Amino acid sequence: MIIDTLNITHFGRFHQASLRLSPGINVVYGENEAGKSTLHQFIQAMLFGVERLRGKASRKDEYARFQPWEQGKNYEGSMVIEHEGEMYRLTRNFYKEDEYFRVEQLRTGKEILLPGGQMDHLVDGLNRTNFRNTLSIGQLESSIDARFGLTLQAYMANVQRTKNQDIDLQRTLDYLRKEKKARFDRSPERQLQNLKVQAETMEAETDQYQKLLEEIQQQKTMLEHVRSQRQAERQTGRESRKRERQERMEAIRLIEENNYVAAQYQQKKAAYDRLKHQAAEEDFDVMKEQWDAANEEYDDLSDRYGQLMGRNLAILFSVMMFGLIPVVAVFFLKNNPLVRVGILLVFIALLAVTALLLQMGRKRMGLRVSESKENLDELHDEMEQHMFGRGGREMLRQMKEELQALREQYEQLQIPLQPYLEKYGDDISLDMEAEEDDEMLEVLRQKEESLTKSLERLFVRKETFEQKEEERESLEMDIQRLSEEVREEQEQAGIIDECMTIIRDLSEEIHSDFGPALNTEVSKMIWELTGGKYERVVVDNELNLRVDTGERFVDCDQLSTGTREQLYLALRLAMVKLLFPKKDVPVIFDDSFVFYDDRRLARTLSWIGSQGFAQVILFTCQHREMDALERMGVEYTPIYMD
Template sequence: MIIKDIRLTNFGKFNHKMLTLEPGLNIVYGENEAGKTTLHTFIRGMLFGIEKQRGKASGKDLYTKYEPWENPANYHGMMRIESDGVTYRIERNFNKLNKSFKVINEDKGVELKTEEIENLFAGLDESCYYNTISISQLGSVTDKELEVILKNYAANLGTTKSMEIDIKSAFADLDKQKKNIMIESRIAEEDVVEKAIKNAKEDLEISQGEQHTIIASIEQKKQSLFNLSNKKKELSALDAKRLEALNKLNERKENLYQEAITLTADSEKFSASLEQIENHQKQLEQELADKGIDGRETMEYLLEKVTNRSNMPVLFIILMMGCIGGAAGFIMGNYQMMDLKQFWVKPGICLGAAFVFLILAIFKYGFNKKKRQKKLDALKEIKLVMDKLDAAKHERVYVERQLNNKKEALKDTQEFIKAEEEKSVDMQDYSDELKDLEAKEREINEAISKSQWILEQKQEKDIELQKKIDELEERFNKIKKAKVEIQAIEDAKSNIEDIADEIRNSFGKRLNERASYYISQITNGKYDNLSIDDKLNISVNSKHALIAATRLSKGTIEQIYMALRLAAADIIFEKDKKPILLDDAFAMYDNKRMGNTMRFMAENMEQVIIFSCHTREKLMADKLGLKYNFIRL
């Protein structure tokens, strides 16, 4: 894989930043804060992504550190690579809310599927990237710490082809795990737990046998209860017919009793009414007798007499007419009016008397009229009394007839009652037998309830017992699992020991050969043989002696570290082209070491990308006449 160019669309401080890289040597120069580390991180992010951490770590993680300063939603970039002569374009959106990752075959113009992407980057993971093709200086660690780093690095590569496992501390970790497993699982209690499981299962089996007996007893009682219920239904049906006939008889009697009561009440009512009518009749007859009326004919005679009698005062009218006639006679007798005074005296007296009789006649007429009306009113009252008396007589006849009818009906009803009372329901009474059946049912139900209560108690105890068995079995399985884990730990220790013995005979031999080649090239033949013994001690063969790494200078150890990483990259990637990324890797190198290393890489590596904040790498390349691609940030 060769990186052809990168485009930081929006990443960290860069916006639409385009860099073109070439095969061979590339020097990316920039002062501090110019963005070298950002570019290095971008390449790693395009290959493996950058995940947002959670919690407190999210404030200082790479995602937050390189989130775009402007328009953070567009957290995006592109990188073009070449593999086996084919150009691919990698596009990635880092934004946590809109993440995307695409690899496009530019030669064919198609997007790669997941399986094709995995095949393209086979053997390359983030750990491999950081520990092989991405090389930085070891830093300010001591010589002893450098030796430990190299030992672990070589051992891990030899056993796992990975840099994520520290073999040196593997045995200590395995022993610690073994001790923790033994403490947590309490393996020593295996026999006790097994015996407790056996006893608990025996108790559970005994309890379940007792429960089967109780269940059988309950079923038997339920069958008895079922038989009783059927018999009870039969007797209840028979007794229901008897009760129905008895109810009908009682209902008829009750209806007759009610009818007798009603008739008696009606008879008493009509008797009381008859008595009242008779008293009223006597009262009216006495009232007529007091008024001298002995019958309706007398009353009609008096009424006719009063009605035909005139109100005119005949006597006063006659007298008035006589006075008027006298006055006329006196006037006619003195027609010559001989004496005027005498002529009007006598007629005047007569006319005055006639006027007085007129007045008296008028008063008498009014008096006669009132007297006549009074007599008519009295006769009307008498007639009303007689009408009431006739009505009372008619009512008395009606009430007497109704009273006689009620008495006859009562007599008939009493005879019916007597006849019904003499009747009886000639059917067998099962009530006592039904009471006995109900008592037996209650007794059986109580027995069933008691048995069910005992069964529930046993079942609850079984649940607790089963829970105890489960806990014991879980504990026993944990012990067995712990024994398996302990055996696995022992096997792992044995396998690690076997692998350690094979390091020099297999992968270790290849690693030594490649590392020796690289250390010879970058030290210009000063050290041409790198050796890793059975105890993971690293030594180098000079032309005169075998020298332990602890005796070498820090700069030489840096070269050994680089040789090991380059050797590991060759073995892991085998024949694949690979870029080598150097991030201030020459900080601890003197000019001679740096010159030898740069010449070798420029002449032998497919692609080398040097990130540096110094110009010494550019000056050295110019001095050595090396061809390189220079990029200034």
Template sequence: MKIIDLYINGFGKFHGRNLTFRDGLNIVYGKNEAGKSTIHTFIRGMLFGIERQRGRASRNDLYTKYEPWENSGTYEGQIRLEHKDHIYRIERTFQKNKKEFKIVDETAGREIEPTKAFLDDLLCGLSEAAYINTVSIGQLKSATDEGMVSELKNYIANLNTTGNLSLNITKAAAFLKSQRKDLESQMVPEAARTYTSLLSEIRNTEKEISSPEYENQIQEYQKLRSHIKSSIEEQQKEKEELLQKAARGRQVLSSNQFSDQSSINACLAKAQESYEEYREAKESCNRKPRKILSVLSLFIATLLLCGTGVLYYLGEANYFTAYYGLDLILLLGIFIGTATIFYLIGLILFLRLRHSQKDMEMSAKILQEILSRHLGTTDISPEALRAFQTRMAEFTRLCSAVSKSEAVIAQKAAELEDLSKKQENCGESIEKQQKSQWELEKKLEHLSSCKTQAEGLKHILTENDRIREEISAIDLALETMTSLSTSIRDSFGLYLNKTASDLIAGITGGIYTSMSVDENLNVFLNTKTKLVPLEQVSSGTMDQVYLALRLAAATLIQEGTERMPFIFDDSFVLYDDDRLKTALKWLVNAYSDQVIIFTCHQREAQMLTANLIPYHLVEI
């Protein structure tokens, strides 16, 4: 199989990009960050698909890493392959909400159903793990993964025994052992005693399952729980409505500076008290006799003071002294004392009048503030007071309604708590019922098993001989398979070692002529004096050996079929110029199928040109 071309319509940084490949060696050159690894991953995704992981793993998976940078609604592409003289076009859409996968046979002009058998043939029998661990070599990842060991062993084991890949020896042995165990469990030496014991077990089990505790009442409890749930939802809805109603009432009371009935009563009492004080003060201020008497007293006191002045001015010649012989000093004292008395009387009356006016103003101010707050008016009148009282009565009714709503809310809360407990009890009862039904199912299964065993035990004596013969046959098969497995285990290293050793001399330029690989894929290089563990050689040599091992594994797995392209993604960064030159010459001769090398250096192309090795250059 070889890749003809590919078209990327949304993958990582690429959108609307074409690349064409040819037979033999292809060099894909691009600077760092040019997108070589993106194209490498795109090829893998087109061949095997890309699944988005779940949870935290989705943050750094391939799907998220290579989502299109632009036009994220288009996450797709196509690749054209040539396989067995047919040209196939694979089209994939990776978008999670509209994934599509289609294969078109352009040679036959029809769409192919992507069955597993067809895909295995098209992909040369490689799974995605085998592809990653053999023909697809990423950056600095030439070494095989541990998952490849079991796949290679199973392949070679099946190849040696059946000549195909359909049989799994390990599973076959496990199946035979399971069958032997089942047969042994069927053998009952004391058949009669066991049969009697089973009959007793059957009778006891049937008696147990007829007990009332195993009666199925799950549906009744579920209906009850559903009814309670509906009641809870209804009660909760009513409670929410009451809460909203009470909240609105409280808001109205709070906006009018009321908290409860006592605050309303206090406001009403204060208004009435202020109104009474205002009315009394107003009546006191409006009494004319008091005003007249106050003015008259002050007027008389003023006249007396004037008379005192006149007496003082006339002296002994005044009328009272001249005709009646009254003493001037005494007269002055009488006039002054009388004037003082009238002045004090007038002053007291004036101060009392002034105090009444202040009381009236203070009461009016308080009353106006109350009326303005609740009625929006400052008019002080009996009608305003009655309107205020009506307003207070409305607040009283509102406060009473709020209190009743809050009481109902508390009652609803208690009812909801009670319903919740009932719901929990229903849940517990359902769990108990489910547990009892689970126990009943187990007992029924046990009863069925006992009856089956009892039925089987009727024929156990005649069946024992047949079972022994089958067990003997299984033992013989296991013994044969164990011997064969040992042979397979011994031959595994020989197959891989022979194939890899044929390649190691070429890639190392004759420095090492062969290698040894044990059953755990531990690698040793052969010298004239000793076996050198791979860990003791240079990183470049180590990389060459693992490359040869990959190619050997790819050759084994794809033996007898067309082979997939060998793909390298900056895999020669550890190679010096001499080693790279040797590796390129070796690769062209060792792998005759298509080879694609992604590189950020121009030296591969230069060396191939200098050595007259044909290649196809693709620049990105």
């Protein structure tokens, strides 16, 4: 393929511009900012279109960079090429709203339909990737995309083995990577992890739910107990109030009877006292002194008789204690049973004699007290007989008996009345209605109300937990489903990894097939370009270069910039020969020799001229290339840009 004419209708800075190119070497000269790179880009755009990016990157993509300066909708051009003896016109409109690509055969005027608008259906091997990595060589752009190594390997393998150049290992690897990434992005694994975290949280809530059920049961039991206790308390309260009312009625009856007896006693006592004071006696004082002496004697004997009982017990206790000491000593010191029994009998006899003596003394004292009491009563009767006479004494005696009877009746009433007075106090009445709702019932009522409200809250929580339990069951089903999907995705990812491994292994095998030929071709070219300084170059499957200096292999990056540019130039042109064996394609250099000295430049241009490429297009902003070609007598076509 040879480029014949460039018709730049609207592209970048150019408007209605035209440029004719010739077979062989074309040197296009122009100063900086003359538009050389725009022409270079126009050639690529006519062959493969203008790349457009998305998002923010679209502001600086090729489409934006080379839009016509006049900002119209016309963004177009055409290019005439020659291929295998036929002339074709390529026409493109790059405007995104009306984009089209048309190929016409000039001899027949027939439009050539290229599937997908791809130029490699017209020129074998001519696609954007091959063009950028082989035919198009810019300043400081001699190095090659490492991924192009797989493309080159696949292309060579397809041509050599299957005679089909459509298989692309790099494209296959890119597809597999994208598919793996897409599967990873679509993979529910992250969603599965989130669901598992939710499930763990819900599992903890399930434990709380069980505790809640236990708490509800406890609260129910407590509530039933409180209600039963309150009901029992009510029943007990009714019975207690009934019993209390009966007790109060009985107490009131006893109090009324007690008051009646007391009133009768007071009346009788007053009459008795009046009767006693009406009497008179002559020797009352003498008899009174005798009665006082007898009464004093009686009191003294009574006191001594009362104290005698305590003193007798103290004496008996002392005798028992002092007698017990030798008994205990004998029991511990003498092992003879007879001695022990004897001493015990002596001790009992001593206690019995002592008790008998004390009892006899107490009996004698009792007789004296009785005699003193009889004497006192006789003196009292004599005083009454002397005071009242026989009739008065009989009345006085009768009144005294009545008083005694009333006193005994009063004292008898105090026995049943005293517990009621202690329980209800002196002011006893039947007014009990104010005590119906007592303190205990109020406490139980409040407790029952509190438990009821607590149960209501617990039941609300229970409903919430039951809803979450349903959600948890649904979540477990989702986890099971997603786990199965994740397992399938992992299996698919494993298959993709295996495919990628197989493709890489295949690329190694392919490289081993055509790699030696590439190494030989690059080594031959670099030997010619460097004047025999380097004669062997090794290229790996990622198109990295290493040079054999005779002592060791040196990476390309360790060499000077000029030598490195020559190495990549040799690699590119070697791949051109492999991809396009007929060399019927244009090779474009865009200020590619700025780092070459004059001798290296002359040798490189001479070698390029000797390779027999159908067309070489050399863009430059210097005259060195044309001067060197003229000195060497190499034919070329000069083109000047205004």
